[in-house]
Amino acid sequence: MGRLRLVRAAAVGAALLAVVVAGCAGPGTAPPTPAATSSPAANTPSPQVTSSPPAETVAAAVVYGCDGAPVSAPEYYLLACGNAGWWLKGLSWSGWGSEKATATGQFWQRTCRPSCVEGGALPYQATVTAGGLTGGAYTTLHIVVPQHPDGALDFILDEKGAREKRTVG
Numbered sequence: 534m535g536r537l538r539l540v541r542a543a544a545v546g547a548a549l550l551a552v553v554v555a556g557c558a559g560p561g562t563a564p565p566t567p568a569a570t571s572s573p574a575a576n577t578p579s580p581q582v583t584s585s586p587p588a589e590t591v592a593a594a595v596v597y598g599c600d601g602a603p604v605s606a607p608e609y610y611l612l613a614c615g616n617a618g619w620w621l622k623g624l625s626w627s628g629w630g631s632e633k634a635t636a637t638g639q640f641w642q643r644t645c646r647p648s649c650v651e652g653g654a655l656p657y658q659a660t661v662t663a664g665g666l667t668g669g670a671y672t673t674l675h676i677v678v679p680q681h682p683d684g685a686l687d688f689i690l691d692e693k694g695a696r697e698k699r700t701v702g
Contacts, residue, residue: 594630596663596671599694603670605629608638612674612686614694618643619686621661621676629663634671636661640678640686657681663690673698 595603599614665672
């Protein structure tokens with residue numbers, strides 16, 4: 534008698550599970566999918582790299598984000614992977630996939646005043662040039678920021694993201 538009760542309980546449990554699983558999605562309802570991209574808050578950088586459709590595409594090309602993920606024609610790109618102190622936002626690209634691609638957008642920099650934790654961030658209008666297309670990936674980034682004290686910044690790009698190219702002298 535105990536064995537029959539156990540078999541009945543298992544059958545009822547399996548039937549209930551089937552009803553619950555089937556009830557999660559109605560007829561013609563697809564399962565939910567995560568958003569393809571997310572945009573960071575106005576003044577807070579995110580380790581994610583978001584992508585916008587390129588204005589014109591010649592061939593597939595990528596840059597790598599801090600997380601090592603390849604992205605094509607990023608709208609947002611984190612430049613300082615270690616401290617999230619510099620990032621590009623609102624990039625609109627032309628020539629993506631050609632030897633050199635150019636974008637306009639904003640270069641953001643943390644102020645660290647009174648401290649990096651308490652400080653805000655300042656946006657600067659910028660022109661960005663991705664170059665050195667090798668094996669389908671850009672290897673250099675030149676950023677012209679007329680209002681910034683440095684005026685221009687250069688970065689080397691690889692599978693780990695961007696790192697500032699410093700000149701000796």
